[in-house]
Amino acid sequence: MLELHWGLPVILYLFLGGLGAGAGTVSASIFLRSGGGDLAGSNFRFARWGALVAPIAVIVGTGMIVLELGSFQTGHWFKWINLFKTINLSPMSIGSWMLALFILVSLVYAYTFLPDDAHPGDHRHRLRKVLAWVMVPLGVGVALYTGILLGAMPSRPFWNSPILALLFLVSALSTGVAAIILLRALFGHKNKIDADNFERNSYMLSSSDMLLIGFEVLVVFLFVMYAHLTIGGVEDAVSVITGGPLTSQFWFGFVVLGLLLPVVIELKYVFPTLLYQKQFVMPRTMEVLVCLLVLAGGFLLRYIVVIAGQITGPVGI
Amino acid sequence: MREKIPQNSRRNFLMKIATGSAVTVTASVAAPGIALAAEKPKHYGMLIDTRRCIGCHACSVSCKTENEVPLGETRSWVEYIEKGRFPNVHRSFLPRLCNQCEKPACVKVCPTGATYKRKEDGVVVIDNDVCIGCKYCLQACPYGMRFLNPITGAADKCDFCLHRIDNGLVPACVNTCQGRARIFGDLNDPESEISKVLANNATTVLRPEMGTFPNVFYIDADHTDERDAARTGEYVRVETHRRQLKRV
Numbered sequence: 207m208l209e210l211h212w213g214l215p216v217i218l219y220l221f222l223g224g225l226g227a228g229a230g231t232v233s234a235s236i237f238l239r240s241g242g243g244d245l246a247g248s249n250f251r252f253a254r255w256g257a258l259v260a261p262i263a264v265i266v267g268t269g270m271i272v273l274e275l276g277s278f279q280t281g282h283w284f285k286w287i288n289l290f291k292t293i294n295l296s297p298m299s300i301g302s303w304m305l306a307l308f309i310l311v312s313l314v315y316a317y318t319f320l321p322d323d324a325h326p327g328d329h330r331h332r333l334r335k336v337l338a339w340v341m342v343p344l345g346v347g348v349a350l351y352t353g354i355l356l357g358a359m360p361s362r363p364f365w366n367s368p369i370l371a372l373l374f375l376v377s378a379l380s381t382g383v384a385a386i387i388l389l390r391a392l393f394g395h396k397n398k399i400d401a402d403n404f405e406r407n408s409y410m411l412s413s414s415d416m417l418l419i420g421f422e423v424l425v426v427f428l429f430v431m432y433a434h435l436t437i438g439g440v441e442d443a444v445s446v447i448t449g450g451p452l453t454s455q456f457w458f459g460f461v462v463l464g465l466l467l468p469v470v471i472e473l474k475y476v477f478p479t480l481l482y483q484k485q486f487v488m489p490r491t492m493e494v495l496v497c498l499l500v501l502a503g504g505f506l507l508r509y510i511v512v513i514a515g516q517i518t519g520p521v522g523i
Numbered sequence: 524m525r526e527k528i529p530q531n532s533r534r535n536f537l538m539k540i541a542t543g544s545a546v547t548v549t550a551s552v553a554a555p556g557i558a559l560a561a562e563k564p565k566h567y568g569m570l571i572d573t574r575r576c577i578g579c580h581a582c583s584v585s586c587k588t589e590n591e592v593p594l595g596e597t598r599s600w601v602e603y604i605e606k607g608r609f610p611n612v613h614r615s616f617l618p619r620l621c622n623q624c625e626k627p628a629c630v631k632v633c634p635t636g637a638t639y640k641r642k643e644d645g646v647v648v649i650d651n652d653v654c655i656g657c658k659y660c661l662q663a664c665p666y667g668m669r670f671l672n673p674i675t676g677a678a679d680k681c682d683f684c685l686h687r688i689d690n691g692l693v694p695a696c697v698n699t700c701q702g703r704a705r706i707f708g709d710l711n712d713p714e715s716e717i718s719k720v721l722a723n724n725a726t727t728v729l730r731p732e733m734g735t736f737p738n739v740f741y742i743d744a745d746h747t748d749e750r751d752a753a754r755t756g757e758y759v760r761v762e763t764h765r766r767q768l769k770r771v
Contacts, residue, residue, distance in 0.1 A: 276678070286655050292636050
């Protein structure tokens, strides 16, 4: 258990897969709520960013895990096809099918948003709407299953927690929103249609990102608390982040830089609007900074969880 | 002095009635063909008497040659557990191999069905042609028994020397054991040596709290590890004799 069977490719997959699934889910749910009938260039626009980023992130991430397969490393390039010759109750089997389905659906969903003049009510609108309904449950499934996959093993006490899947889901959604804000802040300013509306949507995105991170803080608290209150293997495993080798990465890197700092920055800009209905103004640099912090935090979470789970094991013999 | 058992005691009489009625019931209900075919499947297990183990590693070596285990990997090995301070010291040996669990964690997580528990004898095996090397089972095994075979790219582990036991031989480690510490056999057969020794001795399995129900049993195994040392202040050292220097 001290050898790392799963390394950087798996960490990157968990990060990118979560990001893509989160962005896809957020995009589809935004689109379904208010993206269709609203002003062109309002919610529809950021549903578009999410739709475009989802398949790219998930496909790159999935490519990563193929690199980690023992069969691929020994030259059996396409042996992973065996995953799709069967289906069983293994979280990896169900997850692979869901992932494959998500990739297909998200590609078509992205295709419906692809033209530069895509707008609500165009000839791809019906297809877009049907696919959005499929994207939400599939995206949640893809974001959830990785946590279930890791949590399914009593031999890995660090992972063997029911709340790990929830942590991964919330982190996937918040990194997905962060990716959308980042793309929007970098490329969205060029052709905005209505400045007021643009800022109103920025406010909605930032505040929902803040809410998600707040929820994530709560889940992290529950995760650590549960482990801390247990004895035996779980307590021993969680000591890796409470005094062990990954303590500073977890508390300073993930919790402070990846969660608390972005929340504080977003609070500063969201509160005046939330409490006093002031005009929401958030400098682009701040938006970019917050997004980068959230994304780095999301990566660090996957990194710490994957490493910590493998350098700890059952106690006793 | 043997006590003479009365031929027609009340207990004997009752037992005879019970058996007689049972036989009649079975005979009348079960079809003759089914009764003949209902041969019990085998249930292979191993019992290791650590009192007879001298830590010579003959089993580890024979395992490697028999199964052509690649360099750096181990299907079977012997751990040394050293403890105490002079003059109160003790060294014991713990031979390790796949436990062929009754509820194998590795089988439960395999996404391709490449690893499965054989119905005919309960051995947990891996189909190299199906396994994609995702390493999920390596993570799931609480005993660290599995490794990725660098030549086949598939997961690999001890399978009780499948090619030998299918031909009526015992596994290589059992065959070679100098102290005859290992007993291999069918747990379903009450007349087998392993069933008899199991019934007559206090035995333990490794990490029973994992809920895997191992089929490899130990007599007088030392379950001490470094954490016990930290608690009691006793000196404990575990040598694994494999690439993974810390016990997994």
